[in-house]
Amino acid sequence: MNKLFRSIDILDDKSLTILMDNTRSNLWILRHFKDLTISNKNICYQVNNGHRQRKNTKYPYRWMRKKFSNTAEFLDYLDTKAYDIHYIEFEFTNGWHIKETSNAFIDFHTNSVHERNELQKKLIEISG
Numbered sequence: 595m596n597k598l599f600r601s602i603d604i605l606d607d608k609s610l611t612i613l614m615d616n617t618r619s620n621l622w623i624l625r626h627f628k629d630l631t632i633s634n635k636n637i638c639y640q641v642n643n644g645h646r647q648r649k650n651t652k653y654p655y656r657w658m659r660k661k662f663s664n665t666a667e668f669l670d671y672l673d674t675k676a677y678d679i680h681y682i683e684f685e686f687t688n689g690w691h692i693k694e695t696s697n698a699f700i701d702f703h704t705n706s707v708h709e710r711n712e713l714q715k716k717l718i719e720i721s722g
Contacts, residue, residue, distance in 0.1 A: 598721040600698075608710055609703040611695070612717060621669060621679065623700070626720060628666035630686040635662065638681035655680060 598620070600613040614620050637658040643651075662668040665684065672679070683693040691703040704710045 599717065602714060602717055604710070604714075605701070607707050608705060609701060610710055610714060611699050611701045613698055614700065615698070621672070621682075623720070624665040624684075624692070625669055626716065627684075627686075627690075627692065628664045630664060630688060630690060632662055632664060632668075632684055633687045634685040635668075636681065636683040637668075637679065639677040639679050641676060642678045643676050 598614065600615070602610060602612050604610050614623075635658070638655055639658055640655050641653040660671065662671065681694060683691070685691050689705045690709075691701070693701045693703075695701050702710075702713055704713055
């Protein structure tokens with residue numbers, strides 16, 4: 595049986611982590627945070643032109659410098675590019691942090707226990 599989230603674990607009073615099969619193919623989950631304004635981001639990517647790319651061509655890993663106001667803008671931009679994403683970390687103006695810790699885990703840090711619990715409810719609703 596396919597599940598969106600394998601587990602949702604509470605790390606401490608203000609944060610939780612979710613286990614997914616592949617976080618990089620499930621970046622659409624960030625669309626649920628489009629109402630938050632990005633204050634800082636760290637995104638490592640590599641160009642991948644697929645079958646159009648020569649076998650020996652290896653593009654370097656780069657850090658994205660383009661500015662985005664929210665995660666929806668980032669995902670819309672990513673839809674038009676042939677990038678492999680290797681690392682993602684977002685900081686928002688409300689104090690929240692979203693960080694990919696490996697290819698299977700995403701950490702969410704909030705400001706309070708109440709916000710963490712609301713986020714947990716939202717993630718459970720998303721997973722169905």
